[in-house]
Amino acid sequence: MPSNVIFVFVVELVLIYLIAVLFYYVMLLRRKVRIEERLGRYTIYTPKNKIKIFDDIFDLGESIIKRLSNLLYKLKIFDNYSLKYQKYIHKEETENIDKMDFVSRKIIFTLLFILIVVFYDLFRGVYLSIYEVLFSGIIGFYILDIFLISETKLLKREKENDLLRAITIMNNSFKSGHSIMQGIKLVSEELDSPMGLEFKKMYVDLTYGLNLDIVFKRFEERVNMEEVKYITTSLSILNETGGDIVKVFESVEKTFFNNKKIADELKNLTAASKLLFYVLLFIPIIFVAVIYALDNTYFNILFVNTFGYLIIVICLILYISYIFIIRKIMRLGDIYD
Numbered sequence: 001m002p003s004n005v006i007f008v009f010v011v012e013l014v015l016i017y018l019i020a021v022l023f024y025y026v027m028l029l030r031r032k033v034r035i036e037e038r039l040g041r042y043t044i045y046t047p048k049n050k051i052k053i054f055d056d057i058f059d060l061g062e063s064i065i066k067r068l069s070n071l072l073y074k075l076k077i078f079d080n081y082s083l084k085y086q087k088y089i090h091k092e093e094t095e096n097i098d099k100m101d102f103v104s105r106k107i108i109f110t111l112l113f114i115l116i117v118v119f120y121d122l123f124r125g126v127y128l129s130i131y132e133v134l135f136s137g138i139i140g141f142y143i144l145d146i147f148l149i150s151e152t153k154l155l156k157r158e159k160e161n162d163l164l165r166a167i168t169i170m171n172n173s174f175k176s177g178h179s180i181m182q183g184i185k186l187v188s189e190e191l192d193s194p195m196g197l198e199f200k201k202m203y204v205d206l207t208y209g210l211n212l213d214i215v216f217k218r219f220e221e222r223v224n225m226e227e228v229k230y231i232t233t234s235l236s237i238l239n240e241t242g243g244d245i246v247k248v249f250e251s252v253e254k255t256f257f258n259n260k261k262i263a264d265e266l267k268n269l270t271a272a273s274k275l276l277f278y279v280l281l282f283i284p285i286i287f288v289a290v291i292y293a294l295d296n297t298y299f300n301i302l303f304v305n306t307f308g309y310l311i312i313v314i315c316l317i318l319y320i321s322y323i324f325i326i327r328k329i330m331r332l333g334d335i336y337d
Helices: 002-040 052-075 079-088 099-124 130-175 180-190 194-207 212-223 226-241 245-294 306-329
Strands: none
Touching: 052 099, 079 099, 079 130, 099 130, 130 180, 130 194, 130 226, 130 245, 180 194, 194 212, 212 226, 226 245, 245 306
16 A cells, blocks of 8 residues: 555664664764773873773774775775865874774765664565665765764854853953963853863863863864864964053954854855755755655566657756755855854
8 A cells, every 4th residue: 555655664664763862872972981091091080981882892893894994995985085084083083093993984884774664675575676776775874974074063053152162261261360271261261161171271281281282283183173273363462562462362252252153143044045945955855755665566667768868967966956045145155054
């Protein structure tokens, strides 16, 4: 019955989504445990609540990923493609992860998603179609990119908010007559976030006698934010020419606050356009999926002659052109994302 087919198709999508979300949260949990273990070596208390099952599973998974990465390096097929993932590697993770590991994960995800669909169809006792393989493979191949982009945007927004809070705290500290070192220490104590940890590193660097310019330069390299470059440049000029640090940080705080206000207003103005873009982006895919769920032979006529292939090519060109043009128009809003 058509209703049964639609129900099965929806169940497949929900299962794939739930598995992807579960794996993502397990990865986050694993990463937090690794960070806790690494930082635990420098504290009096060493965490003992290790997740043994996850450790064994992920150690096996990491060994498979490393072997696949070595194979891909020998084949030299994905060398250029792997360069786009270099920006997702944090400096403290350079010894444990390589840019080719992301490509290996995408290949493994693709195979896993295809295997899930294969076993699910075998369980239902139906034949596996090429469309299901392509659909599940595409989802598996790009699911990691979606997670990386989402996580990067969230971390960037968190850093921007924490940096604005840090500048406000330092500015108030300078108004109270504190030094730069005391202001940095105050920020490290007030902020319980990754940005607070960065200020703790800065305070440690200052206690060891490093120059203020060098400390902020190292901070800029670790954080890699345009706002921090502005602060570093302002402090360098202030150290060379002299001036009132309170006025300088008041100007910095006002500039950052205005930029954030403009960015928020721009996001609010472009929110409706972005929603419309994503709706129109996925409607053709959902439309094709629903028609295929109702009748899996509906599109067979497009694959029997040259005219059918021509229609497919024209539709793909129009669809890709639409995405490209709309993204060009909406690029202004993406500057603040």
